[in-house]
Amino acid sequence: MVGRHVGDDVKRSLYGWIVTLIKIATVALILGISVFVYRIDTQVTIDAAKRDARSQVDHAAAMLATELAVRETIAKSVAVTASLMPEESEDAFTDLASRMTEGREDILNLAYAPDLVVRHVYPYEANASVIGLDYREPSEFTAGADQALEANAPVLIGPINLLQGGAA
Numbered sequence: 102m103v104g105r106h107v108g109d110d111v112k113r114s115l116y117g118w119i120v121t122l123i124k125i126a127t128v129a130l131i132l133g134i135s136v137f138v139y140r141i142d143t144q145v146t147i148d149a150a151k152r153d154a155r156s157q158v159d160h161a162a163a164m165l166a167t168e169l170a171v172r173e174t175i176a177k178s179v180a181v182t183a184s185l186m187p188e189e190s191e192d193a194f195t196d197l198a199s200r201m202t203e204g205r206e207d208i209l210n211l212a213y214a215p216d217l218v219v220r221h222v223y224p225y226e227a228n229a230s231v232i233g234l235d236y237r238e239p240s241e242f243t244a245g246a247d248q249a250l251e252a253n254a255p256v257l258i259g260p261i262n263l264l265q266g267g268a269a
Contacts, residue, residue: 187215191225198223
């Protein structure tokens with residue numbers, strides 16, 4: 102009887118160790134799966150955030166391109182209309198420019214420069230000092246005009262000190 106009792110204790114001890122090892126293995130497996138799922142979830146979240154950011158950037162770029170195209174159209178419309186009336190007065194140019202920029206508070210001023218010499222400005226009072234500026238003469242004020250002429254397209258420059266004061 103004593104031998105059987107010792108054997109039972111060994112079996113129970115061995116069984117206890119096996120159960121403990123199974124529990125440890127189960128916990129390790131659950132932890133491993135949890136880490137794996139967490140990493141996948143994190144990657145999915147990162148990928149979704151990247152897609153959202155890319156989408157927002159694409160939308161902002163499209164909106165900016167649209168707004169720039171509108172401003173380019175306004176500038177071209179003013180230039181074409183003004184060129185059809187070469188002898189127009191400053192008042193006529195002011196009327197034209199104010200109508201073309203109505204509702205566009207972000208367009209601060211316009212200058213009409215046939216033959217690259219500024220003849221008309223809008224609004225006149227704030228920009229009168231620009232009249233006579235010759236874009237053919239190199240200066241910090243004409244660098245953007247040179248780039249636009251070379252590219253045959255609008256260009257964005259700045260910031261520069263403005264002839265009429267301030268910076269843009």
